[in-house]
Amino acid sequence: MALDRVGFVGVGLMGHGMAKNIVEKGHPLTIVAHRNREPVEDLKSRGAREAADLHELAAQSDIVVLCVTGSPQVEATLTGPGGLASAGKELIVCDCSTSDPSSTVKLAAQLAPQGITLVDTPLSRTPKDAEAGTLDVMAGGDDATFDRIRPVLEKFAGRIVRTGPVGSGHTMKLLNNFIAMGYAALYSEALTLGAKAGLTPQVFDSVIRDGRMDCPFYRTFFTWVLERDPNAHRFTIANALKDMTYLSGYANASGTVNPLGAAVRNSFALAAGAGRAEDFVPMLSDVIAGMNGVKLTAK
Template sequence: MKEKIGFIGLGLMGHGIAKNIIEKGWPLAVLAHRKRDAIDDLKQRGATEVTSPRALADACDVVLLCVTGSPQVEAVIEGENGLASAGKPLLIIDCSTAEPASTIRLAASLAPRGITLIDAPLSRTPKDAWEGTLDVMVGGADDAVARARPILEAFAGRIVPTGPVGTGHTMKLLNNFLSMGYAALYSEALMIGAKAGLTPQVFDSVIQNGRMDCAFYQTFRRYVIERDPNAHKFTIANAHKDVTYLAGFAQALGVANPVGAAVRNSFALAVGAGHGEDYVPMLSDIVATMNGTSLTK
């Protein structure tokens, strides 16, 4: 018999993940949320709805989290009526992008209470979440990862064990540092080109199918060239949060990360200018406008 699954965090990624879990035959309960569309869709597919993390823990064997970051993870686990307050054994799979130090601390705090926490952050896009082809980085003990694997396989095309708990979130920060670094580089290069009279179309004709092409560039260019606003539905505010987590992690390690600081500042400027809810490829327009040029003329 399949374990009962709970899900908290039905945002752009979470909705598709939860849809795949229920379609693959897992009993699913979801937490009430202020945005009803995802919950109503999942209920039509057979999910049940609960009103608190504690009620979710009471009803489930395994709970997946896909929330914004460490403060939200800590709140739904340790807060009033949180998952831990149910006082029962539980496997928590944290698919959020969180701070490794928080993840390690939580795991150590929960273990004596019979609650196992593993980190399983995600890579790729909401489209991949919907299609069940996400990449997942998993940190945790071998037995816990083995227990989680069949659930992860419901929505992942690739699952990569990374080591002990916390290493999944570490790898996720590095992955997002690279991807957001590309976004900052593309945006600055496009702006310089436009300022010099080189169109984004010419830029794209050189980069696409060349050595500097990659899957991330393909979604980025779909906004720049085709003006598809939904090419990569990941907000600039979330990108800024992730590279800020990386800065804190590097500081805790006592290492210099000057490139990371530059990437973070690119996103900090965009957030400070009021563009936090724009999607990452839109950084290209923001950087261009700040420098008195346009990518659409």
């Protein structure tokens, strides 16, 4: 039985590794370029085909994976001029972006009469996990569609969790990121308070590491804090703010009191407003420290 033909939109930090695993594990893969040619050329050297545009990519695919910034980009990719829907053919579209669940549900209903099935399959973990094929996936949608897309998801995922109907995957992703970005905001303020008292990040780490408050997110965050490795957690403050803004919208729409969500969002809004939007999330610790007149480095 022939494997489904896969199209991939968004071969960036996360997408390159995902697409690499798809093509190297046997699926015919078609990609489309955006700005950076390097990942495109690398994937072509591994056997991927390059489409000239989204219309052509849709025509050559059975399942299309999206790994773009958020809902505006997803909407433009699907329904914008020359978007995937313009090909006029049946498709399954897996949105691996961190998107607004309300947009996902609306788009799915809009596209269904055109023969396009949109499901939400957002991701957790890092670009290193994408390269290794060990991402976590939260999968919304109906059972029949999930059974069809699972062989594709398994090419880049080590763990796949079914979350429920369309939209539930993106909702769960926002909750996941709320917890993660909440940790980032807490670590940043705790480090600053410690610095005010003369407690270095090294002392802080010696207490937290291997204790009950340790976790993989803490480890990547503190790889920046202690080692100044800029690649420790390549997720921008701008993306964190975007996700927390989506969470705020969901809380408002559902009538949910969400004071901690607002506080976490404001931490990232503050950093973005200070010109640090393109810095990575662990660098929030330096922003908060600097605003309080302390440093987290010896120099």
